[in-house]
Amino acid sequence: MVSPAIALAFIPFVVTLLIRYRHYFLLFYRAVLLRWLRDHATGISREERAFQYVLTHAIPGDPQHILETFDHWANHREYLSNIGPQKGKILDRLIYENTPLTVLELGTYCGYATILMAQGLPMGARLYTVEMDPRNAAVAEKVIRLAGFDEDTVELIVGPSEEVIPQLREKHGLLKANFIFMDHWKRCYLRDLQLLEDHNLLAEGATVLANNVIFPGAPHFLQYVKTCGKYQSKTHRTSLQYFRAIPDGMAELTYTGLH
Ligand SMILES: C[S@@+](CC[C@H](N)C(=O)[O-])C[C@H]1O[C@@H](n2cnc3c(N)ncnc32)[C@H](O)[C@@H]1O
DSSP states (O other): OOOHHHHHHHHHHHHHHHHHTHHHHHHHIIIIIHHHHHHHHHSSOHHHHHHHHHHHHSOTTOHHHHHHHHHHHHHHTOOOOSOHHHHHHHHHHHHHHHOOSEEEEEOOTTSHHHHHHHTTOOTTOEEEEEEOOHHHHHHHHHHHHHTTOOTTTEEEEESOHHHHGGGHHHHHOOOOEEEEEEOSOGGGHHHHHHHHHHTTOEEEEEEEEESOIIIIIOHHHHHHHHHSSSEEEEEEEEEETTEEEEEEEEEEEEEOOOO
């Protein structure tokens, strides 16, 4: 039995923890608890609820307005795992600077970053986006088509990246990617980068942008890109999507092919 005196001594420690990590607790509350409660109350997923809001508030065929409507929902209603406006600016600038003809996104979610990238692509470019959760993919498909992008511009592939990547060339006609946006589960980053290398799917000079390398973090991935000799890399320091108080970053790699 813990004596009341010892229990009292822990109170300042617990209060300090609560204050110090309050943004992470708030994130847990918004992203996990609230989501769970509302999923049960409404019987539909958070992503489907966000889509219904977008459908009734956004202008069809206007990708920018659709992005802003998602941002409004995520800021004022429920948290979403979209890349969000702050990191979106970095992604938008890199697409503009690189003018890639073939783009691969790993982790489509609701299609937010997909339409952000698609709206900046040069004529004739093609974007492949991979999502393993069929419910998220169903939402993304509707969002991408609502934004006005057809199958020739954006192809959504439903399946886990480890199964899809080896089939990209034969089944989907992707010869080499010039721009890769990695935004799926962080533990898959290293494995999938090596899969892309092994299947010779990275064009020389290709840009790889990896999200959330600080929070939740992808240490093995970062260690590999720094030591393998195949990439030049830098980190864009920013904050977690829709949570300015939580530091995060995106790693930008340039594939040199040398090792
Ligand atoms: C952070 S969200 C992606 C956000 C999206 N890129 C955006 O900014 O709009 C991560 C998504 O990756 C998907 N995912 C996770 N691991 C995956 C894998 N191995 N293959 C394909 N999709 C995956 C999840 O189902 C989830 O929808």
